[in-house]
Amino acid sequence: MNSIKSISLLILVVMFADYESLIVLDYQKKIAANNAFPLSLIQPTPARLKAECLAVCNKRFERKDERTLRAFFGEGGDKGASLQAINRCDVDKFRPLNNFLKESTGTTDPKNIELLAWLIDFKDRPFELGKKYIVNRLGEPKRPEDIPVGKTGRTPGAVIGQSKGSQTKVRMAIIAVVTLIIVSGVTYLLRTNKPSAPSLTGREACMFWAEDHYQPISCAQKLENIQVIALDSERINHFRKITRSDTITPSAVGSVWYVKYRGNMEYYTSGGYHPTDLRLRLLPITDYIIRKHIHSDQEAGQISK
DSSP states (O other), rough: OOOHHHHHHHHHHHHHHHHHHHHHHHHHHHHHHHHHHHHHSOOOHHHHHHHHHHHHHHHOOOOGGHHHHHHSOOOSHHHHHHHHHHHHSSSSGHHHHHHTTTTSSSSHHHHOOOOOOOTTTTTTTTTTTTTTOEEOOTTEEEGGSSSOTTTOOOETTTTTSSOOOHHHHHHHHHHHHHHHHHHHHHHOOOOOSOOOOOOSSSSEEEEESSSSSSSEEEETOBBBOOOOOEEOHHHHHBBBBBGGGGOOOOTTTTOEEEEETEEEEESSSSOOEEESSSSEEEEEOOHIIIIIIIIIHHHHHHOOO
16 A cells, blocks of 8 residues: 555656646746736745735636645635735745745745746646646647657656657656565665666666766666666666756756755756755756856856966
């Protein structure tokens, strides 16, 4: 029973990560393209977010958003009750969402993501278990019917240019491997002698993180201290840690992801989750992050010289 619950939770986490990525990308796209986007969302504060909630609820209250409003404000039901609940809500309750929008945190509670979807009028809200949320390689939302048949490839947290059938097969393969691991209770450990090259022979079904890339490995091979996960050829071929941040320019927006890990900024060539800490979701890099964490560091280094 515990194994079934664990599998269900894993499926939910993977699907919600795709949904969250679409919302974040929609938010960034609307800020960049829409001059009429509210100041409360462009330059948010907890107080401004509360005021925007009141304005949105008064302007476009919809029945489909009742669950979101109840989850965040604790009560509601109709427009009047929801407005009263928002009015009574403490401003500090908006602080986690405010920090997330300012990219002070890499993760936030799902109820904050759902509130953001409501505030920006995200079309495919609220989250539905079993529904496909698809993002292409450049981060532009795509509908299942728009995806050309025959293209495959997946990174955790973002489904890239797949047909409906191929996406389902990839997800089912991942779930099957995870099920085997959970039921059997097998713990994979790394050996000190790592495989020499990431060449696939057909015998590998697992992989591990080797400093800046994924390395294929046989699931039967026992190693030490580093997590072994199911093989994903897309991650092996395309997921890399960018070890020189000075190579990242403003043109990297849409093709580079970042995360703050143990106090340091790290950059990757694909989205999804941190390779050694699956609690951390990689975020699409923005002009703000490039200016603050890359250009400022470079300028500081030049001054020190």
